[in-house]
Amino acid sequence: MTNLLxxxxxxxxxxxxxxxxxxxxxxxxxxxxxxxxxxLGFVQVDSIQxxxxxxxxxxxxxxxxxxxxxxxxxLEKDGALFEHWTHDASILPSAFxxxxxxxxxxxxxVIIERWRKWRGEGFEAAFAETYERVERDGAILxxxxxxxxxVSGGWWNWHPNKTxxxxxxxxxxxxxxxxxNFQKIYDLTERVVPAEFREPEVSREExxxxxxxSALARLGFATHGEISAFWNLVSPxxxxxxxxxxxxxxxxxLIEPALGGKARPSWAFADFLSTLDDYPGAPPRIxxxxxxxxxxxxxxRTERLFGFFYRIEIFxxxxxxxxxxxxxxxxxxxxxxxxxxMKADRKKSTxxxxxxxxxxxxxxxxGRLERLEAELDxxxxxxxxxxxxxxxxxxx
Numbered sequence: 315m316t317n318l319l320x321x322x323x324x325x326x327x328x329x330x331x332x333x334x335x336x337x338x339x340x341x342x343x344x345x346x347x348x349x350x351x352x353x354l355g356f357v358q359v360d361s362i363q364x365x366x367x368x369x370x371x372x373x374x375x376x377x378x379x380x381x382x383x384x385x386x387x388x389l390e391k392d393g394a395l396f397e398h399w400t401h402d403a404s405i406l407p408s409a410f411x412x413x414x415x416x417x418x419x420x421x422x423x424v425i426i427e428r429w430r431k432w433r434g435e436g437f438e439a440a441f442a443e444t445y446e447r448v449e450r451d452g453a454i455l456x457x458x459x460x461x462x463x464x465v466s467g468g469w470w471n472w473h474p475n476k477t478x479x480x481x482x483x484x485x486x487x488x489x490x491x492x493x494x495n496f497q498k499i500y501d502l503t504e505r506v507v508p509a510e511f512r513e514p515e516v517s518r519e520e521x522x523x524x525x526x527x528s529a530l531a532r533l534g535f536a537t538h539g540e541i542s543a544f545w546n547l548v549s550p551x552x553x554x555x556x557x558x559x560x561x562x563x564x565x566x567x568l569i570e571p572a573l574g575g576k577a578r579p580s581w582a583f584a585d586f587l588s589t590l591d592d593y594p595g596a597p598p599r600i601x602x603x604x605x606x607x608x609x610x611x612x613x614x615r616t617e618r619l620f621g622f623f624y625r626i627e628i629f630x631x632x633x634x635x636x637x638x639x640x641x642x643x644x645x646x647x648x649x650x651x652x653x654x655x656m657k658a659d660r661k662k663s664t665x666x667x668x669x670x671x672x673x674x675x676x677x678x679x680x681g682r683l684e685r686l687e688a689e690l691d692x693x694x695x696x697x698x699x700x701x702x703x704x705x706x707x708x709x710x
Contacts, residue, residue, distance in 0.1 A: 389405065646685070
């Protein structure tokens, strides 16, 4: 029997899985923050601070009582979180570190060959001295170990010690002990990640099972390609094989798309349909999402479920941008209703709103604009600026 999941139910499930259905003003403790990140799976890190750093905004959009100092403590003092790569640099529960050890071993096998093509022969010349320096002297910033006379120039011109630091981080020998002005502080992994998370081992079979099972649990429903892409730990073929091997635990569901067309076959756990009523609807308020929010990370899934086409235009030349350099999606209830271009001006202590675009069929009613302005006030307070300034022509 084929099970059809309506688009409204699909959105409701996915938003709940993404932590966007719980009351956004409930008190969030440090332990609650750790639990939220565990349920999300990861929180992406990005250096751009047009309004606020991506990881802070992602967490704030789910709970307006989120406190940055709790995240810092979980990362830098408690060892409950660590920073590494999924598809991008992310903050992850340290309880997952045992699975990332498989990623480290894979990286070690391929990274030397790949980086030699990028960096040239001899790029690993500073590896031994860099490791010894960190082992002997402790946590360090890349700038503190920079070779004399080297002129930095981004990825293509890392100084040799920076290359070594990144290699040892990517392969799990170093970990990020903290950040200073968003620059990584590197240290030996055994001095950052607690032994309870660092020392256990799991088999390859256990690793693949966890990667697929935990991804599907956080997505609610997914194709094997979406299961693979969630953590970027296993290949689509491995995810497909996992689905085949666990058919007795799974059901096939057809997901109704937002804009019509053919329903998409996906997989879900066997009890999925019987638990649909357990997922609450999303709060009706408007929320500004980070461009790096995990809810919209899979752009194709976003378009299918919400009928919302979104791309970041940072690397698009300005004359060719459809919207703007760094434009934020707007979530209202269970709908993505538009996008907004804004920037925090910390010298003037203002949140400057440059332009609002609403999706076709979404009307700028008085009630909707009031909800938007209430959210902008919340974002401004979170960003540490005093007021929202609606610039001329912001309504388009």
